Structures are given as structure tokens and as C-alpha cells.
Amino acid sequence: MQNSIVPSTAEVVAFLREAADQGRIVVLPAARSVSPESALVATCRLVFDLTRIEARALLQLLGQPHAAREELHAAIIGNGIATTQIKLVDVVVCRLRKKLVPHGIKINTIRGFGFSIEAATRDRIRKLLSEHGGDAVTTPSEEAHG
Numbered sequence: 746m747q748n749s750i751v752p753s754t755a756e757v758v759a760f761l762r763e764a765a766d767q768g769r770i771v772v773l774p775a776a777r778s779v780s781p782e783s784a785l786v787a788t789c790r791l792v793f794d795l796t797r798i799e800a801r802a803l804l805q806l807l808g809q810p811h812a813a814r815e816e817l818h819a820a821i822i823g824n825g826i827a828t829t830q831i832k833l834v835d836v837v838v839c840r841l842r843k844k845l846v847p848h849g850i851k852i853n854t855i856r857g858f859g860f861s862i863e864a865a866t867r868d869r870i871r872k873l874l875s876e877h878g879g880d881a882v883t884t885p886s887e888e889a890h891g
Contacts, residue, residue, distance in 0.1 A: 785874065792877050793844055798823075802837050803845075806852065807870055811861035848873075 752760070764770045768791060789800035798821045805812050805820035812820075817834045838860055842852050850870060853861045862870070 788874050788877050792873055793848065795841070795844060798837055799841050799844065802834075802841060803870075806860060806862050807867050810864070811855055811859060813859040815859075817859060 786800040801820045802817050814834045818831045
């Protein structure tokens, strides 16, 4: 019969700090409640090395077959108060494209409307996020067919 070794509190804290420093876990403040959306934003940021607004834009693109510029702008600003111009969407999408290309992810432009990510690519992104602890984002039509 083997003796189990129980680590000390200091060892556990040191282990968790090291894992956080290496980006293997995300530490969220305990005082705030974590919504599923903010947990997904954190997972996107971790998996793809995105900023908060880039992660919000990506999640908006994942939630539907295509997203209008106005929808992406609303997702980017997050609080519903437009303090930026809609042109910010183009800048964010440009930065997203650069960061997602190494993952084989392409954002398509729908001229005069907005942007889209192909269904198979959206599925792959969802799989990556779920592997890293983020719940998959689905659209109502996908839930009905799934």
C-alpha cells in the first residue's frame, strides 16, 4: 500500500502561479461572477492570443453564418455605448485575420454587408475552444439541426 503525499498549501499556490505564468490556466478575480460570455472571451484570448475586443468580434462571427459590420461593432464595444466609430470593425478584423491565419482560420468579407467564417472553420474553432475549457458557441439553427 502506497502512502499518498499531500502537497502543502504553499506548494499548491506555487504550482498554480507557475501554470498561470505559462498561460496554461486563466485566473479570474473571485469577487466578480463570471458569465459564460466572459469565460468564452477569456478562452479565445488564451487560445488565439487575442485582445478582449478581438475575442468579442470572433465570438460574434462564430455565433452565426455571417455578421454585419453593425453587429460586430456592437459586440466590440460590449457596453452598448458607441464611443468608437464603426471603422474600428475593419481594424479589428484586419488584426484578427493576422492572428488567426497561423491556425488556418480565414475571415471572409461580404462586400457591402460584413464578414463571415465558413461553417467547417467555425466548427473547428468551437472544437479548439471546447478542448481548452470554453463552451461551444452555437446558433439557434445549428441547435435545431444538431
